[in-house]
Amino acid sequence: MDDGLLTIGTFAKACRLSPKALRLYDELELLRPARVDPGTGYRYYAVEQLEQARLVAWLRRLGMPLARIREVCETYALDSGAAAREIRAYWARVEADTAVRRDLAAFLVDQLTETPRKDTTMLELRYFAHSDRGRVRPENQDTAYAGTRLLAVADGFGAAGAPASSAAVEALRFLDTEEVPAGNVLNLLEDAVRGATEAVRDVTRGADDIGTTLTALLWTGSRLALVHIGDSRAYLLRDGGLFRITHDHTMVQSLIDEGRLTPEEAAAHPQRSLLLKALPPTAPATPDLRLHDAHPGDRYLLCSDGLPTVVPDDRIRTLLTSTPAPDEAARTLVAEANKAGGPDNVSCVVADVVEAAA
DSSP, X not given: OBTTBEEHHHHHHHHTOOHHHHHHHXXXXXXXXXXXXXXXXXXXXXXXXHHXXXXXXXXXXXXXXXXXXXXXXXXXXXOHHHHHHXXXXXXXXXXXXXXXXXXXXXXXXXXXXXXXXXXXXXXXXXXXXXXXXXXXXXXXXXXXXXXXXXXXXXXXXXXXXXXXXXXXHHTTGGGGGSOOOGGGHHHHXXXXXXXXXXXXXXXXXXXXXXXXXXXXXXXXXXXXXXXEESSOEEEEEETXXXXXXXXXXXXXXXXXXXXXXXXXXHHTOTTTTOBSSOBSSSSOOOOEEXXXXXXXXXXXXXXXXXXXXTSOHHHHHHHHHHOOSHHHXXXXXXXXXXXXXXXXXXXXXXXXXXXXXX
16 A cells, blocks of 8 residues: 555455556546556555446446446536436447347348248339438549349449449449349359459559449349448348348448447447448458348338438438338438438438239
8 A cells, every 4th residue: 555545456456447457447537546656657546436446347347338438437426316327328228239139130040041932922122212412521422223123322432432433333233134043143243243343443543542332232023132342231121120231341340340349439439431341442352242032011221321320220210111102211311311410422222122013
């Protein structure tokens, strides 16, 4: 002890936080020591700080992000009841997110185990694409397309982002005019992406800071084949539940997957837009490829990241559920992103799976 203070080792044992964690929380100004030795830099803590330290330890065990813990601790210093309400609100959000992941897991299990339907019901798509510059960007570098068989969204970046996204989608448009055999559709899509890669490379002339994302669905008459590179997204609305069927190819998503970031921390990360995969701009990226059985009543949404960056998934689900027509739904979603500030270009393609007219 020093002047009645606890050494960092003693304090760590008492509050169940490691010395390493205490040093980090000092640097983040979350839990400052009562005294720092000017010669050695050794940290000392007051007994009165144990209560706050134990609160921090428990909140970390809950998985609460550090920024949120700081807010709770600041509130706790003034009003313990208000701090309790903040913790209750945080946990309600965790439970809601867990429910979404539970539903997604159930959906994926169904996709992997479901026997393909053998009925003869003829299905078709009703679709609409809408793209907007947003409220901040000087130009629109997105490209959105919807046709009888092909749905696509591409989000360009860099000095020639608009030509890059346009070239990627244009390279796939031949798929919209050809009959597509369901058994060969994934190979066909993979080949088409190679063509899109070359088309983007021609437009960008090999620049490594220009490229585009690409997310597309190809309709076979009974199934939808997905191809995905980057952080544009595809969602499925089925039986009132909204499921994201793409995985962002971003640095922060990889950190979430590794357990190094929570989704809340990722949302504020300074490099949240850093892509790990795109067209081209580096070596050819391997796309995600997937096949989905279509059900009457399904609604698909393709969108650039300008939508989910500012509109939460639960709000997207509400708007998709409450807006009957694809054209109205696409325009409503774009308007919602702009209402939230429109910091980026935003593009939406909405397609409904319906029974074909006799």
